[in-house]
Amino acid sequence: MNILAIGPHPDDIECYIGGTLALYAxxxxxxxxxxITNGCMGSMEHSPAETVRIREKEARAAASVIGAEVxxxxxxxxxxxxxxxxxxxxxDVIRAAEPxxxxxxxxxDYHPDHRACSVLTAxxxxxxxxxxxxxxxxxxxxxxxxxxxxxxxGVAFEPEEYVDITRAMDTKLRMMSCHQSxxxxxxxxYDMDFAYSFETMARFRGLACGAAFAEGFRPDKSFPGxxxxxxxx
Numbered sequence: 171m172n173i174l175a176i177g178p179h180p181d182d183i184e185c186y187i188g189g190t191l192a193l194y195a196x197x198x199x200x201x202x203x204x205x206i207t208n209g210c211m212g213s214m215e216h217s218p219a220e221t222v223r224i225r226e227k228e229a230r231a232a233a234s235v236i237g238a239e240v241x242x243x244x245x246x247x248x249x250x251x252x253x254x255x256x257x258x259x260x261x262d263v264i265r266a267a268e269p270x271x272x273x274x275x276x277x278x279d280y281h282p283d284h285r286a287c288s289v290l291t292a293x294x295x296x297x298x299x300x301x302x303x304x305x306x307x308x309x310x311x312x313x314x315x316x317x318x319x320x321x322x323x324g325v326a327f328e329p330e331e332y333v334d335i336t337r338a339m340d341t342k343l344r345m346m347s348c349h350q351s352x353x354x355x356x357x358x359x360y361d362m363d364f365a366y367s368f369e370t371m372a373r374f375r376g377l378a379c380g381a382a383f384a385e386g387f388r389p390d391k392s393f394p395g396x397x398x399x400x401x402x403x
Contacts, residue, residue, distance in 0.1 A: 174269035188342035189335025193403035201238035232348035260294035265307035276318035316390035329386025332379035
């Protein structure tokens with residue numbers, strides 16, 4: 171399958187679903203990481219332009235760990251909103267990746283960029299197959315299956331499916347470690363220990379499904395013909 175991971179910020183993909191993507195890659199599926207915003211606001215010490223340069227380099231390094239391709243949408247951090255222009259960018263991202271499965275944040279996530287990304291993804295996925303909507307790529311042949319990933323620290327998110335990422339946990343942490351610029355930023359801004367938080371979250375989800383480490387998901391059931399089916403590793 172073609173798997174499209176859509177991250178509102180350059181490090182979100184690895185933090186929330188890095189283990190699952192590693193397992194998809196091991197099984198031979200094609201992975202595309204779409205970084206929607208450029209992360210330009212995520213620094214206490216660099217200018218926005220320098221922060222973008224650093225974060226794009228980190229995102230590409232993290233993707234290379236599992237051989238994923240990167241789509242760098244380069245929208246401004248902390249400014250993501252659902253409008254026609256932005257939705258057409260999402261449509262083009264989806265058409266470029268030709269996904270069977272999309273994984274993105276849920277519509278009730280904590281961060282405004284995450285919530286906007288979720289709404290834009292679902293709307294764009296439904297419209298990507300409409301041929302009269304013109305973008306840089308031809309219309310998609312089918313509507314992809316959408317899965318929403320966990321919230322930070324597992325708060326206010328009830329998974330319906332789990333992926334045992336125990337054998338991929340080291341790979342997930344290796345991908346996360348590529349985002350060195352965010353370690354200090356998250357500690358200063360949110361008093362958050364980057365690696366510890368997401369490792370603990372994976373242990374917490376693992377307890378719920380009998381694994382050492384796991385990631386939780388909820389399928390989008392709103393699309394026509396989107397009957398629940400297991401497409402996760």
